[in-house]
Amino acid sequence: MKQLLVLGGGGHARVVLDAARSSGRIVAGVFDDRPGRTGQTIDGFAIVGDYAGFLGKLHTGIEAFVAVGANDVRLRLASEAPAQWATLVHASAYVAPSAVLGVGTVVMAGAVVQPGAVVGDHVVVNTCSSVDHDCVVADGVHIAPGARLCGGVHVGDGALVGAGSVVLPNIRVGAWAVVGAGAMVRDDIPPAETWVGMPAKRRQVST
Numbered sequence: 486m487k488q489l490l491v492l493g494g495g496g497h498a499r500v501v502l503d504a505a506r507s508s509g510r511i512v513a514g515v516f517d518d519r520p521g522r523t524g525q526t527i528d529g530f531a532i533v534g535d536y537a538g539f540l541g542k543l544h545t546g547i548e549a550f551v552a553v554g555a556n557d558v559r560l561r562l563a564s565e566a567p568a569q570w571a572t573l574v575h576a577s578a579y580v581a582p583s584a585v586l587g588v589g590t591v592v593m594a595g596a597v598v599q600p601g602a603v604v605g606d607h608v609v610v611n612t613c614s615s616v617d618h619d620c621v622v623a624d625g626v627h628i629a630p631g632a633r634l635c636g637g638v639h640v641g642d643g644a645l646v647g648a649g650s651v652v653l654p655n656i657r658v659g660a661w662a663v664v665g666a667g668a669m670v671r672d673d674i675p676p677a678e679t680w681v682g683m684p685a686k687r688r689q690v691s692t
C-alpha cells in the first residue's frame with residue numbers, strides 16, 4: 486500500500502483523510518502550519534509537523550497531497566512545493582474508465598465522474614457531487630458537495646461551484662468565478678464573477 490503525506494489539518498483535511506484511508510493509503514504524516522497543532526491528532530492521524538516539516542519529508546519520494554479547501558491557497562502551496570502529488574478517489578466514488586483525473590485531485594465519497602470528463606490538477610470533487618460526460622474541469626476548481634455539472638460543462642481555473650448547484654449542459658464557468666450554493670446556471674459565467682439564484686444571475690455588489 487502506498488504511503489501519503491498530507492498538508493493541512495482542518496475540516497477539509499478530515500474528508501481528504503477519509504478518502505485516503507478508504508482507498509487503502511497509509512498516511513505517513515499530517516502537517517499543519519497553525520500554532521500548537523503539532524502533536525495533536527485528527528481523526529486518529531498524528532499531526533507530526535508544520536509546513537517546514539512537510540517540505541523536509543519530500544525528499545523521501547512519498548506522494549503528497551494538499552488538503553486545503555481554499556482554491557487559491559491550495560494552488561499556491563502546490564506550486565511552491567516540489568512534491569510528487571497523489572490522486573485520491575474514495576472507495577464509494579465512481580470514476581469512469583475513460584475519465585481523466587489530474588494530480589493532487591480528490592474525488593470524495595459518493596461523487597461520480599462520468600465518461601470523457603477531464604479533471605485537472607488539485608481539484609476537489611466533493612461529497613456526492615457529479616461531473617458528467619465530457620466536462621472539462623481546470624486546475625484548482627472546487628465542485629462543492631452535491632453540485633452537479635451536466636454534460637459538456639467547462640469550468641475554468643480556481644472556480645468554486647457551490648454546494649447543491651446545477652450547471653446545465655455545455656455551459657462555461659469562467660476562471661475564479663463563484664457559483665452560489667443552490668444556483669441553477671443556464672448562462673455562461675465570465676471569469677471572477679459570482680452568480681447566485683435560480684436561474685443564476687450575477688450578484689450585484691453594493692458600494
Ligand SMILES: CC(C)(COP(=O)(O)OP(=O)(O)OC[C@H]1O[C@@H](n2cnc3c(N)ncnc32)[C@H](O)[C@@H]1OP(=O)(O)O)[C@@H](O)C(=O)NCCC(=O)NCCS
Pocket residue numbers: 611629630646647648663664665666667668679680681682688
Ligand atoms: C454566493 C456566496 C459566495 C456569497 O457569499 P458572500 O459574498 O459572503 O455573500 P453574503 O452572505 O454577504 O450575501 C450577499 C447577498 O447575496 C445573497 N446570497 C448569498 N449567497 C446566496 C446564494 N447561494 N443564493 C442566493 N443568494 C445568495 C444573500 O442573501 C445576500 O443578499 P442581500 O444582499 O439581498 O441580503 C456564498 O453565499 C455561497 O453560496 N458560497 C458557496 C459556498 C459553498 O458551497 N462552499 C462549499 C464548501 S464545501
